[in-house]
Amino acid sequence: MDLVVAIIFQLVYGIANLALISLGLAIIFGMMRVINLAHGEFLMLGGYTVVVATNAGVNIWIAMLILAPLVVGIIGVIVERVLIRWLYGRMVDTLLATWGLSLLLIGLVTSIFGASTATTISPPLGIIRIGDYSASGYELFLIGVTIILFIAVFATLKLTRLGLVARGTMQNPEMSSALGVSTTRIYMITFGLGAGVTGLAGGLLAPVTGVLPTIGATYIAKAFITVISGGSAILAGTATGSILLGGINGIFAFITGPTIGEVALLVAAIVLLRLMPRGITGRFFRKFL
Amino acid sequence: MNGGNTLKAMRPVIIFALIGIIFMFLAPYVLQLFTIINLTTAIALAVLALSLALVWGFGGILCFGQVAFFGLGAYAYTIGAINFGGSTWAILVSIMVSAAFAALLGYFVFFGRVSDVYLGVITLTVTLIFFSLIRRTSGPEYKIGNAQIGGFNGVTSPPLNLPWDTSAFLFPEQVFYVAMAALIICYLFCGWLVTTHFGRVCVGIRENELRSELLGYDSRLYKLGIFTISAGIAAVGGVLFCNGVGRITPDVFNLYNAALTIIWVIVGGRGTLIGPIAATFGLFYLTSALGGQSVLNNNLVLGAILIFFVLLVPKGVAPTITDWFVGRRKPRRASRRRRRAGLRDKVKEV
Numbered sequence: 001m002d003l004v005v006a007i008i009f010q011l012v013y014g015i016a017n018l019a020l021i022s023l024g025l026a027i028i029f030g031m032m033r034v035i036n037l038a039h040g041e042f043l044m045l046g047g048y049t050v051v052v053a054t055n056a057g058v059n060i061w062i063a064m065l066i067l068a069p070l071v072v073g074i075i076g077v078i079v080e081r082v083l084i085r086w087l088y089g090r091m092v093d094t095l096l097a098t099w100g101l102s103l104l105l106i107g108l109v110t111s112i113f114g115a116s117t118a119t120t121i122s123p124p125l126g127i128i129r130i131g132d133y134s135a136s137g138y139e140l141f142l143i144g145v146t147i148i149l150f151i152a153v154f155a156t157l158k159l160t161r162l163g164l165v166a167r168g169t170m171q172n173p174e175m176s177s178a179l180g181v182s183t184t185r186i187y188m189i190t191f192g193l194g195a196g197v198t199g200l201a202g203g204l205l206a207p208v209t210g211v212l213p214t215i216g217a218t219y220i221a222k223a224f225i226t227v228i229s230g231g232s233a234i235l236a237g238t239a240t241g242s243i244l245l246g247g248i249n250g251i252f253a254f255i256t257g258p259t260i261g262e263v264a265l266l267v268a269a270i271v272l273l274r275l276m277p278r279g280i281t282g283r284f285f286r287k288f289l
Numbered sequence: 290m291n292g293g294n295t296l297k298a299m300r301p302v303i304i305f306a307l308i309g310i311i312f313m314f315l316a317p318y319v320l321q322l323f324t325i326i327n328l329t330t331a332i333a334l335a336v337l338a339l340s341l342a343l344v345w346g347f348g349g350i351l352c353f354g355q356v357a358f359f360g361l362g363a364y365a366y367t368i369g370a371i372n373f374g375g376s377t378w379a380i381l382v383s384i385m386v387s388a389a390f391a392a393l394l395g396y397f398v399f400f401g402r403v404s405d406v407y408l409g410v411i412t413l414t415v416t417l418i419f420f421s422l423i424r425r426t427s428g429p430e431y432k433i434g435n436a437q438i439g440g441f442n443g444v445t446s447p448p449l450n451l452p453w454d455t456s457a458f459l460f461p462e463q464v465f466y467v468a469m470a471a472l473i474i475c476y477l478f479c480g481w482l483v484t485t486h487f488g489r490v491c492v493g494i495r496e497n498e499l500r501s502e503l504l505g506y507d508s509r510l511y512k513l514g515i516f517t518i519s520a521g522i523a524a525v526g527g528v529l530f531c532n533g534v535g536r537i538t539p540d541v542f543n544l545y546n547a548a549l550t551i552i553w554v555i556v557g558g559r560g561t562l563i564g565p566i567a568a569t570f571g572l573f574y575l576t577s578a579l580g581g582q583s584v585l586n587n588n589l590v591l592g593a594i595l596i597f598f599v600l601l602v603p604k605g606v607a608p609t610i611t612d613w614f615v616g617r618r619k620p621r622r623a624s625r626r627r628r629r630a631g632l633r634d635k636v637k638e639v
């Protein structure tokens with residue numbers, strides 16, 4: 001019984017982890033049809049923000065929950081103003097430009113902080129016990145944060161005026177601007193929010209994974225495949241994508257080890273796309289956010 | 290299309306190939322052995338660039354993971370050569386493995402009608418999964434036949450030998466001849482392919498997929514075809530690469546190399562074959578020079594180059610030069626109209 005609970009806990013953590021690293025990407029993709037190839041680097045920047053801030057004596061919770069999203073969100077807004085806004089409607093060029101940005105950020109961070117791992121910070125919470133097994137309290141905390149983050153994004157999109165305007169712009173930009181909405185401002189805010197959520201995720205994962213200039217590459221493959229499998233609905237897509245792929249990954253990793261788990265995740269995603277080219281939410285849950 | 294027309298359409302390709310042949314015979318007399326060995330690696334990368342130029346520039350397929358086929362080819366060659374004890378069959382196996390993998394992946398994405406942007410992301414993801422998968426194969430239990438995959442450290446590649454004579458290994462200078470010849474053959478093949486009916490249908494699909502389908506061409510099959518062929522060519526590059534370097538490591542699959550391949554084609558110009566090849570040589574020497582100093586990081590420079598070209602020179606160097614010459618020869622007004630038409634229809638020349 002304890003073993004079952006421990007395994008389910010790990011499975012849920014894997015799913016939450018996938019959802020956490022993908023949500024920022026999904027927001028930007030779902031709202032703006034922009035696939036941000038610098039997503040991994042935004043996560044990396046979130047991690048570095050936390051490391052630099054804690055080394056400077058800032059409380060780790062403030063660094064993770066406030067500073068990381070703030071800093072990366074501001075970087076996101078700058079990137080949108082300088083780079084992305086010239087390329088709206090040209091998906092391939094956006095993809096290439098953000099890839100250039102990704103290399104640029106890796107290079108910049110390597111020049112500043114060096115190519116090796118920056119000072120690691122240990123996960124701040126202790127161990128929780130499940131009968132004979134133990135699990136990290138920080139993992140439980142991450143699951144909780146992911147759920148809260150989903151609720152917060154849902155509430156923002158569904159209950160606030162900004163969310164209403166943003167959803168309107170997403171559905172029909174011309175009509176929104178005809179009704180007096182500044183669509184460029186909405187795009188800027190959306191990109192900033194997506195980047196901020198990404199920064200938060202990067203900051204929260206920094207104690208678990210450590211930070212490296214090239215750490216983005218380890219996240220993006222999973223994040224992309226989750227978002228693409230999920231389809232264009234931001235929350236429902238990320239959630240279903242994470243549950244399906246995280247579940248498959250977790251089960252295979254439990255049976256055969258982590259290597260096969262990742263391959264199984266990829267194979268599942270490719271077969272899924274053969275069956276549902278527009279992602280899960282392209283076929284099911286269409287009315288969801 | 291009759292033979293005369295094909296020759297006429299291929300004239301620039303043949304001219305560049307002849308320049309390549311002259312270079313191939315002159316270089317060993319002019320350059321030092323060290324430069325020749327370095328050049329062999331650059332040639333291998335040029336074959337990779339050529340394969341992407343074909344599939345992206347002419348097939349319109351945004352493949353961000355061309356290095357996956359390149360690396361897979363290199364691994365298949367190395368493992369094959371260790372097991373067979375010679376390189377002849379290993380080269381064939383390498384091309385077959387890459388092409389077969391591309392055909393399998395291509396079946397899922399093209400027959401699933403995955404759009405081009407998704408395709409880029411999926412191929413990139415496949416590449417990154419290869420990277421993390423092969424990195425983890427360091428234990429002695431991971432072996433294929435007699436070959437240890439070797440995880441992070443990679444495998445030492447056996448050198449090329451004369452066909453069916455496993456004792457006659459080629460020296461670095463001879464490998465240079467082989468590499469250059471392979472590049473020229475691949476270049477001529479691609480140049481010929483795009484003038485054939487198949488190649489022209491592929492270009493038609495790139496320009497307007499719906500219209501091509503309404504004319505009765507099954508775009509999925511044509512895309513799968515050109516994708517598979519380009520993967521085979523990438524594998525040739527992989528074989529040359531692991532011969533030039535002497536070993537193959539999982540780093541070939543990393544994000545940096547995937548980006549580099551895209552940058553060669555962007556800088557050289559989509560829709561040309563010689564542009565990406567030239568860009569490969571140029572950027573190869575640029576990054577080598579950058580490696581010698583410590584002020585500017587390679588990633589930083591390449592990222593800046595990529596952003597610069599996407600924003601300001603989206604057509605790449607070769608088409609821009611061609612347009613400039615064409616524009617100078619014609620009266621000004623006509624040139625402006627041509628340029629505008631060029632932007633709209635993406636008229637491309639080899």
